[in-house]
Amino acid sequence: MSQKASSSRVNVRRAEVMERVEKEIENHYQSDLINHIRASGNVYNLGHTEFHLAKEFGFCNGVRRAIDIAYAARKVFPTERMFLIGDIIHNPEVNRQLIGMGVVKLPWGQMVNNCEKLEANDVVIVPAFGVSIDLMNRLEEKGVHVVDTTCGDVMKVWKRVKNYAKMGVTSIIHGKASHEETTATASRALGDRGTGKYLVIYDDNDARMLCDYILGKGNKEEFLAHFKGAYSPGFDPDEDLEELGLANQTTMLKTETQHIQNMVRQAIIDRDGDDDNYFVYDTICGATQDRQDALKDLLSEHLDVLFVVGGHNSSNTTHLVDIAKNIVPTFFIESADSIQSLHAIDSFNTTTKKVESMSTPPVVQNLGKPIKVGITAGASCPANLIEAVINRIADLRK
Ligand code: SF4
Numbered sequence: 450m451s452q453k454a455s456s457s458r459v460n461v462r463r464a465e466v467m468e469r470v471e472k473e474i475e476n477h478y479q480s481d482l483i484n485h486i487r488a489s490g491n492v493y494n495l496g497h498t499e500f501h502l503a504k505e506f507g508f509c510n511g512v513r514r515a516i517d518i519a520y521a522a523r524k525v526f527p528t529e530r531m532f533l534i535g536d537i538i539h540n541p542e543v544n545r546q547l548i549g550m551g552v553v554k555l556p557w558g559q560m561v562n563n564c565e566k567l568e569a570n571d572v573v574i575v576p577a578f579g580v581s582i583d584l585m586n587r588l589e590e591k592g593v594h595v596v597d598t599t600c601g602d603v604m605k606v607w608k609r610v611k612n613y614a615k616m617g618v619t620s621i622i623h624g625k626a627s628h629e630e631t632t633a634t635a636s637r638a639l640g641d642r643g644t645g646k647y648l649v650i651y652d653d654n655d656a657r658m659l660c661d662y663i664l665g666k667g668n669k670e671e672f673l674a675h676f677k678g679a680y681s682p683g684f685d686p687d688e689d690l691e692e693l694g695l696a697n698q699t700t701m702l703k704t705e706t707q708h709i710q711n712m713v714r715q716a717i718i719d720r721d722g723d724d725d726n727y728f729v730y731d732t733i734c735g736a737t738q739d740r741q742d743a744l745k746d747l748l749s750e751h752l753d754v755l756f757v758v759g760g761h762n763s764s765n766t767t768h769l770v771d772i773a774k775n776i777v778p779t780f781f782i783e784s785a786d787s788i789q790s791l792h793a794i795d796s797f798n799t800t801t802k803k804v805e806s807m808s809t810p811p812v813v814q815n816l817g818k819p820i821k822v823g824i825t826a827g828a829s830c831p832a833n834l835i836e837a838v839i840n841r842i843a844d845l846r847k
Contacts, residue, residue: 459572459594461521470520477546478508478516478831482839493839497819498846500839501750505743507835509736509828511600512538515577522574522596523550529594531572534560534584535629537598538577538829539763541783557629560584567591578629579603581636602699602734603630607637609730610647613694614640618728620647621659621713623706624698626679628764631698639681646689649679656709660716662686693717694728700737700765700828702772707731736828737765744769744825748776752823754813755779756842758835759827761797761804766827770799777823778810785837791845816846 483502486493491502519537535557536544548554552574555563564584567573569592575585579599588595610620620638624631626649638647650656658675661667672686693713697706710729717727748755755777759766770781780796782788787795792808813820822842826835 457594459522459525459596461518461525461596463521463525466521466524467517469524470517473520474516478543478833480832480836482836483507483832495843496846497817498843499819499821500842501747501752501821501823502835503740503743503747503823503825505736505739506824506826507828507830507832509734509740511577511602511734511736512829515598515600516543518596518598519547519552519574520550522572523552526572526594529570529572530568531574532563532567533574533576534580535576535578536762537574539760539766539827540829540831541760542831542834543829560587564588564591567593569593572596575599576629577603579607579633580629581633582639583636599633600699600734602732602736603633606630606634606696606699606732609696609732610634610638610645610694611640613696613728614638614642614645616692616694616728618692618694619689620645621693621695622647622649622697623651623695623701623709624649625651625764628698630700634696634698635681645681646684647681648676648684648689650676650709651679653705653709653712656712659690660712663690663713663716663720665720692726692728694730696730696732698764699732699734700763700768701733702768703733703738703741706733737768740765740769740825740828741772744772747823747825748773750821750823752777753820754809755823755825756838757781757825757827758838759783759830763827763829766830767799769825769827770797773823774799780807780809782838784834785841788838788841788845813846820846 486502491504493500515537531552533547533552533554564587572594573588575597577598577600613620622631622634631649635647639645650659662672669686695710714724714727718724755773757770770779773779780794782796791814794807795804796807798805812818
């Protein structure tokens, strides 16, 4: 019988390593201009252009920690083959830097095949979103060194859904079924015995279907077809919607999550006469919440235009755009390179999910007119990219 290899989880954050890592990260991602603006009340004047930055924006602690760990891993294992599962965070620039350090990216959706290629003593970086239990077990079997950057706030959600499984309660996860974090969370909702149940719902429409079913108004086949790929193995809506525990992807929009929680609670009350079979635990992380609150404050500044900087696949950044887009002309850009001119900006449309070339409003193009430009950025966006955006706009408004 062959002996199974066993992976080792490695703590690479050693004092002597971190000292070197700090300097490198400062070089790659810090910005003196952004530090200066933060220290001056988040407002920066350049001629007729007044930049207003949100009070909270850019790197959160979880992202910063993940990057620290990945950089430290390269120092501790300078010559070993090193792999990253998917993206470490949802920012193309940060992922590019890691690839530049010789880290090979393994596509997220193909990890079953990718695991076959791994060898004992390879180093595998687990991203900040975490990975499923199955994948962790596979890495274990391969005997690789696992460098785990999973954010502590993500692990809090895991704890909650594992607890629901222990209680025999079905987890209702508000998130995107295909998002890395939600995939990892769903695997934990199966519980220690693998028998737990879950359903992932994404929006109001999903919540409405769920509530209708709770109230006996749904059709089972239609329900299962609609949620295909978003529920636990063997999920039966006739059996598994009795007791429900809500949790959410850490980066969802707070108001939407609360709305969905209220809808489900009301459906249970309408069915049972009380909410004894309803459990809730808000798992939006503090960083996401702070950035959403800070943007709402920023929007009261009567901005002429807003730029939201971050990866187009970043959930928390997308929600910042959704908060603002009906209030002020909003551009969702990945970097200064997205701004060709004030007439042509490559902005990601969060509804069509496409990059569209957009023009700024006439007031922004009137260079003699004083304007207020709002700036914010998602939790995975480095400060140097934000600085470049400010400089680019300032140049075009000269
Ligand atoms: S956005 Fe929240 S969950 Fe994601 S890494 Fe940052 S702190 Fe962690």
